[in-house]
Amino acid sequence: VYPGSHGRILLLTCRRFPPRGATSAASIGAMGRKGNPSTPNRRLAALSLVWVARMSIPQPDTSESEPNTSAYIMKDDSLKNKGNPSLTLASDACFLQSLSQARQQGSLMFELLIDTCVWLDVAKDHQQQATLGVLEELVRQGEVSLIVPRVVLDEFAQNKARITLEGQRSLSSALKRAKQAIEQFGDSKRKRLVLEQLNDVDSKLPTLGEGVVESIGRVEKLLATGSVVDASDGVKLRAAERAIAKKAPFHTGRNSMADAVLIEIYGELKAVKSPGIRFAFVTHNTKDFSHVNADNRLPHPDLAAYFSKIKSLYFINLSEALRRVRPALVSNLMMEQEWAQEPRGLTEIMEAMDLLFHQVWYNRHQGLRQNIESGRVKLVEKEAVPVRDHLRRPIQRDVWAMAQKAAKSVEKQYGLEKLGPWDDFEWGMINGKLSALRWVLGDEWDMLDT
Numbered sequence: 001v002y003p004g005s006h007g008r009i010l011l012l013t014c015r016r017f018p019p020r021g022a023t024s025a026a027s028i029g030a031m032g033r034k035g036n037p038s039t040p041n042r043r044l045a046a047l048s049l050v051w052v053a054r055m056s057i058p059q060p061d062t063s064e065s066e067p068n069t070s071a072y073i074m075k076d077d078s079l080k081n082k083g084n085p086s087l088t089l090a091s092d093a094c095f096l097q098s099l100s101q102a103r104q105q106g107s108l109m110f111e112l113l114i115d116t117c118v119w120l121d122v123a124k125d126h127q128q129q130a131t132l133g134v135l136e137e138l139v140r141q142g143e144v145s146l147i148v149p150r151v152v153l154d155e156f157a158q159n160k161a162r163i164t165l166e167g168q169r170s171l172s173s174a175l176k177r178a179k180q181a182i183e184q185f186g187d188s189k190r191k192r193l194v195l196e197q198l199n200d201v202d203s204k205l206p207t208l209g210e211g212v213v214e215s216i217g218r219v220e221k222l223l224a225t226g227s228v229v230d231a232s233d234g235v236k237l238r239a240a241e242r243a244i245a246k247k248a249p250f251h252t253g254r255n256s257m258a259d260a261v262l263i264e265i266y267g268e269l270k271a272v273k274s275p276g277i278r279f280a281f282v283t284h285n286t287k288d289f290s291h292v293n294a295d296n297r298l299p300h301p302d303l304a305a306y307f308s309k310i311k312s313l314y315f316i317n318l319s320e321a322l323r324r325v326r327p328a329l330v331s332n333l334m335m336e337q338e339w340a341q342e343p344r345g346l347t348e349i350m351e352a353m354d355l356l357f358h359q360v361w362y363n364r365h366q367g368l369r370q371n372i373e374s375g376r377v378k379l380v381e382k383e384a385v386p387v388r389d390h391l392r393r394p395i396q397r398d399v400w401a402m403a404q405k406a407a408k409s410v411e412k413q414y415g416l417e418k419l420g421p422w423d424d425f426e427w428g429m430i431n432g433k434l435s436a437l438r439w440v441l442g443d444e445w446d447m448l449d450t
Contacts, residue, residue, distance in 0.1 A: 110325045112146040113266045116155040117285035118318055123215040125162040130337035131319050133216055137333055139225055143325055146226030149265045151258050160216045200345030235264040248302035249288035259288050265307040280313040282321045349437055356434040358410050361450040362419045365407050
């Protein structure tokens with residue numbers, strides 16, 4: 001028993017070799033001296049096996065940047081000199097066991113501190129909707145809790161209007177330049193098709209802008225679920241010391257006080273001993289927070305003290321951070337969230353409207369033909385003005401001849417199978433579809449003129 005500053009930690013290690021299938025301290029102890037030292041793999045497994053039992057104590061903090069296990073290891077030089085490597089895994093094994101216990105009890109949670117730039121990117125990028133939905137579900141299920149520094153709330157509020165406007169303007173200007181280039185330099189045979197595709201995208205811009213507004217609202221609801229944290233005097237002091245020493249995030253020469261406050265808040269909260277809780281810091285700001293001369297998925301060496309391999313993690317991608325929480329669950333949620341029914345393009349809507357228009361017109365034309373054949377409507381050389389009875393309004397012969405020619409053209413274009421006749425329900429559906437599509441493109445409801 002080692003009476004360390006975090007309480008008593010019991011370390012059980014086996015100097016012999018467990019039988020195949022031994023998985024408990026009792027089976028190892030019962031084995032005595034019956035091990036078979038001739039099996040190297042089993043010897044290595046036995047030497048590296050440490051049993052750590054918590055005895056009514058807070059869990060020790062194992063979140064050092066370079067996993068420093070010596071703080072919780074029984075200082076037994078005799079064992080160390082005999083080459084027993086098992087004790088060097090004591091603190092990691094201790095924390096891993098606490099994670100296992102927390103999972104069994106359903107109490108394991110990830111505390112995420114998400115940088116403002118991540119929230120803004122998620123809100124303005126339509127492709128991030130699935131990630132946002134997964135985060136909402138994990139928060140709802142209690143798998144994730146959000147740490148929300150006051151500075152993040154303020155920065156998001158200051159920038160949300162900007163990203164809404166910028167998203168639409170940048171795409172609109174890009175489409176305009178693309179259309180001009182196609183008109184001027186495009187291949188004459190393919191120009192029409194390309195312009196139709198660009199028009200489709202252009203017609204979706206208002207919808208995309210509304211999507212950004214909706215995403216901003218969802219982000220704000222998520223932020224409201226988190227614990228708002230104000231910067232303490234200690235946080236401000238440590239941030240100022242970083243600025244004086246030109247340590248990250250000040251190593252780039254920029255005024256990064258807000259970023260320094262953010263990382264110091266994270267470090268302060270992470271330092272609090274919290275059994276069953278893991279921490280993660282998520283940012284897209286790799287210039288200020290990531291390693292300069294190595295993989296940018298690693299924190300800057302000046303910030304490495306706040307991160308470890310198990311308890312405190314560093315991410316530059318929100319999706320990767322969420323997958324670390326519950327890989328199987330998040331993968332399933334991603335599959336659900338990534339399915340989306342995209343709105344139809346302008347070209348497709350116009351094609352459907354064209355068919356519906358001609359179906360309605362052709363049906364009315366056939367009704368007029370029957371009235372002419374029955375004598376209810378007269379053919380005249382010149383229609384009298386003004387018209388007194390619209391139900392029995394006469395038709396000029398030349399106009400009727402053009403209408404018959406147009407009907408032939410419609411029959412040839414669409415085929416008689418698409419032109420009726422229909423029962424009352426089908427006829428109502430056709431008129432309703434035409435009215436709805438016209439309304440989408442700006443007409444008033446019930447606009448059925450042909």
